[in-house]
Structures are given as C-alpha cells and as structure tokens.
Amino acid sequence: MSSTSLPTERRSSSRIPVVISVRERSAHGVVMCVATDISRSGMALKRAADTAPASPVTLEFSLPGIDGLVSVTARFIRQFQTASVQVGAVSFE
Numbered sequence: 001m002s003s004t005s006l007p008t009e010r011r012s013s014s015r016i017p018v019v020i021s022v023r024e025r026s027a028h029g030v031v032m033c034v035a036t037d038i039s040r041s042g043m044a045l046k047r048a049a050d051t052a053p054a055s056p057v058t059l060e061f062s063l064p065g066i067d068g069l070v071s072v073t074a075r076f077i078r079q080f081q082t083a084s085v086q087v088g089a090v091s092f093e
Contacts, residue, residue, distance in 0.1 A: 013039035022061040026054035047086040056093060
C-alpha cells in the first residue's frame with residue numbers, strides 16, 4: 001500500500017485537515033498546489049511540479065469563511081516526490 005502522507009513529527013501547532021487550491025509564486029514562476037492541512041505556522045502541500053521548489057515562495061489561497069485572498073511568504077521545510085506529485089510542508093514566515 002502506498003502512502004503520500006508526511007512522516008509524523010513534533011508540531012508546535014495543531015493542523016486542521018483542509019482541501020484548498022494554493023497558488024505558489026516564486027522566481028521560478030507559478031505552480032498550482034493543493035493544501036491538505038493547515039495550522040498557524042504552516043501547511044502541507046501537494047505540488048503539480050517535478051522541479052524542486054524555490055524558497056522562499058509566496059502562497060496565495062482562500063479560506064472558507066474569510067473574504068479575500070490570503071497571501072503569505074513561506075519556506076519549504078521538507079518534500080518528497082511520489083509517482084505523480086511532490087508532497088511537502090511549508091513553514092510560514
């Protein structure tokens with residue numbers, strides 16, 4: 001059985017499961033992502049790219065119940081490639 005979840009680690013903030021579209025902007029261009037969970041300090045992402053992410057990146061997304069677009073600067077803290085997508089985690093700056 002194959003799993004695309006991130007390894008368990010100590011987290012300073014609880015993460016909430018979500019499925020939201022995220023636009024990743026960097027010096028390398030724009031990559032569309034899907035967030036699979038979010039917390040005050042970061043989020044887990046599935047990236048539709050086969051290249052290593054730049055760091056830092058600007059992430060843009062909408063949250064349920066909040067008007068407007070959220071824009072945050074983030075750094076990738078880990079990532080791995082699956083057969084179809086990159087799975088990673090970012091820390092908000």
